[in-house]
Amino acid sequence: MQRRKFLKNSGALTAGMLTTPIIAATDTYTNNPKPRTNVSKATIPIAICTWDFGNATAKAWEVLSLGGSSLDAVHQGVMVEENNLDNQTVGNGGRPDRDGNVTLDACIMDKDANCGAVLAIQNIANPISVARKVMEETPHVMLVGKGAEQFAYEQGFEKTNLLTEKSKKEWEEWKKTSQYKPIINIENHDTIGMLAIDKNGDIAGACTTSGMAYKMAGRVGDSPIIGAGLFVDNEVGGATATGVGEEVVRTVGSFLIVELMRQGKSPQEACEEGVKRIIAKNKDKQDFQIGFIAINKQGETGAYCIHPGFTYRTYTDEGHVNNPSGSYLKS
Numbered sequence: 001m002q003r004r005k006f007l008k009n010s011g012a013l014t015a016g017m018l019t020t021p022i023i024a025a026t027d028t029y030t031n032n033p034k035p036r037t038n039v040s041k042a043t044i045p046i047a048i049c050t051w052d053f054g055n056a057t058a059k060a061w062e063v064l065s066l067g068g069s070s071l072d073a074v075h076q077g078v079m080v081e082e083n084n085l086d087n088q089t090v091g092n093g094g095r096p097d098r099d100g101n102v103t104l105d106a107c108i109m110d111k112d113a114n115c116g117a118v119l120a121i122q123n124i125a126n127p128i129s130v131a132r133k134v135m136e137e138t139p140h141v142m143l144v145g146k147g148a149e150q151f152a153y154e155q156g157f158e159k160t161n162l163l164t165e166k167s168k169k170e171w172e173e174w175k176k177t178s179q180y181k182p183i184i185n186i187e188n189h190d191t192i193g194m195l196a197i198d199k200n201g202d203i204a205g206a207c208t209t210s211g212m213a214y215k216m217a218g219r220v221g222d223s224p225i226i227g228a229g230l231f232v233d234n235e236v237g238g239a240t241a242t243g244v245g246e247e248v249v250r251t252v253g254s255f256l257i258v259e260l261m262r263q264g265k266s267p268q269e270a271c272e273e274g275v276k277r278i279i280a281k282n283k284d285k286q287d288f289q290i291g292f293i294a295i296n297k298q299g300e301t302g303a304y305c306i307h308p309g310f311t312y313r314t315y316t317d318e319g320h321v322n323n324p325s326g327s328y329l330k331s
């Protein structure tokens with residue numbers, strides 16, 4: 001199986017941008033001292049994303065380095081992949097469901113726990129932008145299917161044919177041998193989840209996907225579900241997921257990871273624990289893919305994935321550092 005690098009991490013340390021994160025002395029919910037405040041090196045602003053979507057983190061970094069908000073950074077960052085027609089797992093050009101319809105899922109969450117999501121939206125190239133409109137222009141969190149599409153048109157989004165010739169041909173090939181079975185596909189899927197901290201120390205996240213290739217019509221995974229595919233708590237940190245969405249939903253994965261960080265785990269420890277809990281519930285299953293990335297308020301990052309070939313790449317403006325994290329765990 002071909003697999004790409006899991007995470008690209010873009011951050012920088014420059015005199016003008018070195019900002020100490022603003023950290024409450026005690027946790028709001030437990031009243032305990034805030035965990036992990038002893039991190040010496042401030043690493044914010046910072047943006048990280050799942051997989052090897054370096055152009056996306058570069059875009060997020062452009063926003064952050066100009067003093068922009070983490071919300072704008074993650075929004076513009078993930079849009080790079082939504083607009084990338086060669087990326088068949090996100091946005092325009094994504095692989096269709098088994099009926100040949102491209103349906104997209106996305107969500108976004110800001111520092112104040114405002115959030116918006118669209119599920120199974122069709123004909124709209126940038127679902128993350130519609131998710132943000134849901135967050136900012138409606139009293140709701142989620143809009144689904146036709147309702148989401150209708151809302152997008154009302155907000156001025158254009159109708160776009162998302163099924164590229166390449167994705168159409170592949171789908172037609174798939175139909176010849178698939179017997180049209182809704183098998184959870186272990187390879188033809190990915191998601192861009194992105195987390196960022198801006199110069200004020202505020203965290204935001206975004207997550208967008210075309211979901212499982214050739215999924216059943218109407219299937220939605222974890223990616224647009226706040227708490228599952230993405231969660232941000234500005235006091236603690238953020239997490240986002242990629243992989244078999246059904247497993248992430250079952251464990252409310254991203255929320256779990258943020259809560260583990262609240263209890264004192266590092267982002268890396270929290271991601272590992274999240275993955276291990278999923279494996280523990282799936283002892284009989286082989287070869288499925290689950291990955292999380294996380295960031296805490298201090299700008300520390302973590303990533304963990306059950307999949308061979310996984311590496312954890314960090315880079316700053318001081319140079320690129322590739323960290324083979326040894327984070328592939330045999331299931």
Ligand code: ASP
Pocket residue numbers: 189190191209210211212220221222223241242243244245246
């Ligand atoms: N989590 C996505 C979904 O289940 C797919 C992926 O990230 O690979 O729809």
